[in-house]
Amino acid sequence: MSIRHAAFLRLRSGLALPFRLWRVLGRHKFISLVLLLLLAGGGYYGYQKLKAGSVGTRYALAAARTGQLDVSISGSGQVSVSNQLDLQPKVSGTVVSVPVTEGQTVKAGALIAQLDSRDAERAVRDASASLESSQVSLRKLKQPADALSITQAENSLTTAEQSQRNSEDDLAKAYDDGFNTVANAFLDLPAGVPPRP
Numbered sequence: 356m357s358i359r360h361a362a363f364l365r366l367r368s369g370l371a372l373p374f375r376l377w378r379v380l381g382r383h384k385f386i387s388l389v390l391l392l393l394l395a396g397g398g399y400y401g402y403q404k405l406k407a408g409s410v411g412t413r414y415a416l417a418a419a420r421t422g423q424l425d426v427s428i429s430g431s432g433q434v435s436v437s438n439q440l441d442l443q444p445k446v447s448g449t450v451v452s453v454p455v456t457e458g459q460t461v462k463a464g465a466l467i468a469q470l471d472s473r474d475a476e477r478a479v480r481d482a483s484a485s486l487e488s489s490q491v492s493l494r495k496l497k498q499p500a501d502a503l504s505i506t507q508a509e510n511s512l513t514t515a516e517q518s519q520r521n522s523e524d525d526l527a528k529a530y531d532d533g534f535n536t537v538a539n540a541f542l543d544l545p546a547g548v549p550p551r552p
Contacts, residue, residue, distance in 0.1 A: 442467075448474065
């Protein structure tokens with residue numbers, strides 16, 4: 356018998372038990388399921404016993420006496436309120452007073468916070484001044500024009516018309532000068548040289 360054959364036989368004999376067990380479990384499925392559940396339940400029970408033994412509830416007993424009671428509790432998690440109302444004022448500003456106390460019951464329309472009104476008063480004052488200025492300007496526009504204003508407007512119109520005529524004359528002169536310059540350039544070309552396209 357060779358070394359390979361001997362190793363194969365040892366391997367086969369070592370694997371024979373798991374293969375046979377698998378074959379038996381496959382034939383008896385209900386018994387296999389019960390055994391698997393018992394094994395899982397036993398494992399869970401053992402784990403719980405081991406875990407419970409390491410950490411347990413501890414009680415400290417002491418004799419009752421009068422005096423200050425010092426107790427502290429620690430924990431982790433989220434704190435949330437059971438009844439909350441978000442305030443949304445119509446204007447923004449700095450809160451200068453809160454005339455209610457914590458836990459006090461308030462009714463609709465009650466003053467619960469007072470805002471600094473100096474910025475709003477300044478804005479109203481500026482808007483009033485702007486309104487008065489606009490009303491004065493409107494009254495001036497509604498009044499008939501005086502002789503001096505009419506004369507000034509007529510002089511401005513005459514000046515503008517003269518400026519327009521001068522601009523039109525300058526444009527016509529510039530056009531004529533440009534035309535003459537181009538015509539002279541063509542006349543100065545030597546005879547027999549065709550112009551370039």
